Structures are given as structure tokens and as C-alpha cells.
Amino acid sequence: xxxxxxxxxxxxxxxxxxxxxxxxxxxxxxxxxxxxxxxxxxxxxxxxxxxxxxxxxxxxxxxxxxxxxxxxxxxxxxxxxxxxxxxxxxxxxxxxxxxxxxxxxxxxxxxxx
Amino acid sequence: xxxxxxxxxxxxxxxxxxxxxxxxxxxxxxxxxxxxxxxxxxxxxxxxxxxxxxxxxxxxxxxxxxxxxxxxxxxxxxxxxxxxxxxxxxxxxxxxxxxxxxxxxxxxxxxxx
Numbered sequence: 316x317x318x319x320x321x322x323x324x325x326x327x328x329x330x331x332x333x334x335x336x337x338x339x340x341x342x343x344x345x346x347x348x349x350x351x352x353x354x355x356x357x358x359x360x361x362x363x364x365x366x367x368x369x370x371x372x373x374x375x376x377x378x379x380x381x382x383x384x385x386x387x388x389x390x391x392x393x394x395x396x397x398x399x400x401x402x403x404x405x406x407x408x409x410x411x412x413x414x415x416x417x418x419x420x421x422x423x424x425x426x427x428x
Numbered sequence: 429x430x431x432x433x434x435x436x437x438x439x440x441x442x443x444x445x446x447x448x449x450x451x452x453x454x455x456x457x458x459x460x461x462x463x464x465x466x467x468x469x470x471x472x473x474x475x476x477x478x479x480x481x482x483x484x485x486x487x488x489x490x491x492x493x494x495x496x497x498x499x500x501x502x503x504x505x506x507x508x509x510x511x512x513x514x515x516x517x518x519x520x521x522x523x524x525x526x527x528x529x530x531x532x533x534x535x536x537x538x539x540x541x
Contacts (some may be wrong), residue, residue: 320520321442322440324528418528422527
């Protein structure tokens with residue numbers, strides 16, 4: 316294969332055959348972890364607050380236990396944080412992604428030999 | 429990781445940093461290979477003929493040489509076939525996907541130990 320081509324990927328995590336995490340959802344979770352706010356996290360991702368809510372609902376429903384703990388109301392409103400399980404899952408996601416990255420680096424080296 | 433989670437992926441091929449092939453485009457190319465017709469291939473994928481044309485243009489522009497040879501006009505119209513280079517690229521894609529599948533099978537076994 317002499318052409319300069321490169322294999323790339325998007326990583327998804329399914330639970331019991333159901334879509335749990337992908338690049339977009341993971342970014343949203345990292346945003347919540349960092350900002351403690353669903354509103355701030357959705358702004359960072361340029362998605363509507365409404366859409367962020369529906370993503371969180373979908374994530375929580377696909378998981379075995381809640382990943383995001385929502386706090387409606389309060390002064391700022393829209394507070395959100397990850398559960399202990401959510402924190403663990405993101406850690407696992409990063410560990411998996413690291414393995415996948417390593418594999419693709421190796422694969423691309425072999426492709427362009 | 430005791431939860432039953434599974435890593436999944438979408439595979440993409442870039443050329444010089446530009447998106448060349450992904451799951452949708454690859455399916456379209458296999459359809460053309462099988463049917464010899466862009467119209468038939470786009471029907472199989474439930475996309476419009478117009479959209480299929482624009483995909484083919486994007487693929488041909490991202491590649492180092494044409495992947496799809498289009499035959500406008502004629503009795504049936506919309507005839508299309510893969511170039512020798514296109515055939516080779518699809519073969520390469522399948523070979524790469526086989527490696528990626530193998531890696532993910534192994535990864536998922538380790539995840540759920």
C-alpha cells in the first residue's frame with residue numbers, strides 16, 4: 316500500500332447492545348465533570364441545553380445506574396455532576412481509548428511501510 | 429469492569445488528512461461493485477441519486493486517482509463501476525477492517541473478564 320492513507324476511528328461503548336457512550340456524549344460528560352454545570356457544558360459543545368438534557372437522559376437510561384446527577388433549580392440552576400459510577404466509566408473510557416489509539420498507531424505504521 | 433460493556437467502532441480511511449472512506453461511502457462502493465449502477469446502489473442504501481453523485485465526487489476528489497468510473501447516459505443511464513484502484517482500495521479496507529475487528533474482539537474479551 317504505497318498511497319499515504321491512514322486508518323482512523325470513532326470509539327463507542329455499548330451496554331447490553333445499547334449505545335451508551337460515543338465521542339459526543341463523552342465530551343459532554345467531561346464538560347460536566349469540569350464545569351459542574353450542564354448549561355456550561357452544553358455551551359462548550361455548542362448544543363442546546365434541551366438537547367444536552369435529552370442526551371443525559373439517554374445516557375442514564377442506557378447505564379446500569381445513573382451517570383449524571385442533575386440538580387434542577389438553585390441560584391445558577393442546571394447544576395450537574397457525575398456519580399461515582401460515572402467517574403469510573405469515564406476513566407474506563409479513557410483507558411480503552413488509549414489501547415485503541417495504540418493499536419491504530421501501530422496499524423498505520425504497518426499500512427505505510 | 430464487571431458491568432457488561434462492549435467497545436465498538438466506526439472505521440474511517442483518510443488520505444493526506446482528508447476523509448476518504450467511512451462505513452457509508454464504503455457501502456456505496458460495494459453496491460456499485462455489485463450492481464454496476466449508481467442508481468441501483470443508491471436505492472439499496474436509501475439515499476437519493478443526487479446525494480450518491482456528490483458522495484462519489486467527494487470520494488474521487490479525496491483519492492489520488494478516480495475510484496469510481498461514471499457512465500452518464502446510455503439506455504439505463506447512471507452506469508458506474510470501480511476503477512482498478514477502487515477495487516484495490518476496497519480490498520485494503522476489508523483487510524484493515526478484519527484487523528480492527530480482531531483487535532476489538534480481543535479487547536472486549538479482556539474488558540469482560
